[in-house]
Amino acid sequence: MDELDDAGTYFDLGPRKITSTGTYHYMCTRNNNFSNRSQKGKLIVSDSLLASDTIDSQGGAITMTGSSSPTSVVVPPGALTAPVYMEVWELKSTEYTIKTNPPHSDLISDVMHLTPNGQLTPNGMQMKVSMKVNENVGPLYDVTVYRSTDGTSTWVQLESSKSGTGMVSFQTASGGHFVAAKSVAAGPTTGLVLGLIIGVILIILIAVLIRKNRLTLSGYGGKI
Template structure:
């Protein structure tokens, strides 16, 4: 059996976004550990925003089956985090404004030197602790002297990039490795598990999704991301797509995952904070396509600077300012008048050329 304790959130981090990064799995190969799994980081892909915190912590034991496969002292499991080494070969570089810098190559199985590491912008002391688990001498490559529990504490992440890392102990360089990826960007990302009891997932001052109780038939992992309009517009242009004819954006782009239906019959409530409500008509559009090609207009109510919509699916949502009917009507009238005038001029010159005597003055 196992016991665990739950610590109170530090008072100075009361309003901070903290992401736990843990370890799951057992010592052994995939057959020996079944129905569990081999060692893995949880989550092994973590998307966070600059200014968020990561809390590295995990637990191990000394009572695993000593006959099971593994590295280090038999019967024990230990984990650490070290950034992967860079690639030994050059790859094609594409200059993309919003593409994060890469740190460590996911295809390698070797760690980078701690002294050369720029992992998450952490201090050298923290990087050393993650690698050696508190052993200051560093003369313990298999981590046999380390304790079963490790807790780095919450650390604020301020350096953007895509970071690839590994555990140096649970690595056979062939059929077994333990790797992870952390993506740090300047737009916020939140995760939440919501089930039968319902719940809310929100990005402060950006958007919120409220799911009433008894809406979902099963536990659902939700993700909400906010893109600035310049970022969203950039990706639209990259795909060669654009929104329907609009005057401008009225909110940030809001990405909701998963894209498929949340529930077959019920709807959930999406509210998007408007960044610009100075327009007669504000509408919300959605696309579920990866190429952002087809946009659907969503029924929306505007109240106190917030756009409210009832939806059934994830996808990309954006509030836009649309031209009023009066403006559209005036444009149509001007175009029609221009066409009529053009036709009149063409007819005049046609008759003048084909019937010159009608336009000749008497001598």
């Protein structure tokens, strides 16, 4: 059986132009029929924004550049016990939702992927994350952030707060996939409904009073 190990000891493939995003695999057939891991590999090409850094026990921050409202992750001192290489990706939600079941139908942000996945701070200390949203959310809406460790259909709702600068802030001790969605706020909606009900009641009362006054005046007119 041919073990595909007849290639020379050196081969230069030369540069290759990549014209689209995707995952590209490469391999070499030299030596021990693929048993050497260094002979195989893959290239992942993406048009998503990426920021990365190695953060240790002194803490630090990773900030996405190229935006007036950059996404950032702040790690407080003492949260990590050893250096950790971390990456922050911004994945387009319109492309990402094709591959997974989104947690909400009204997403207002890209999908932020913070790596490594899973628990990052051994002592449970929270990292502060500020994530950019793609639209200004008015007072009638709440913003909710969801996290999924592996980016599948299992999402966990996180406590978050929105600001008027196109950002939403939340805290997490874990890496994974994060996305923001908007929903109608309970408080303003309740107030609006109550206001409409009170308005309808007032209109009915006014109509009843007007009708009653007309009948009273009509009765007096018959006696004069």
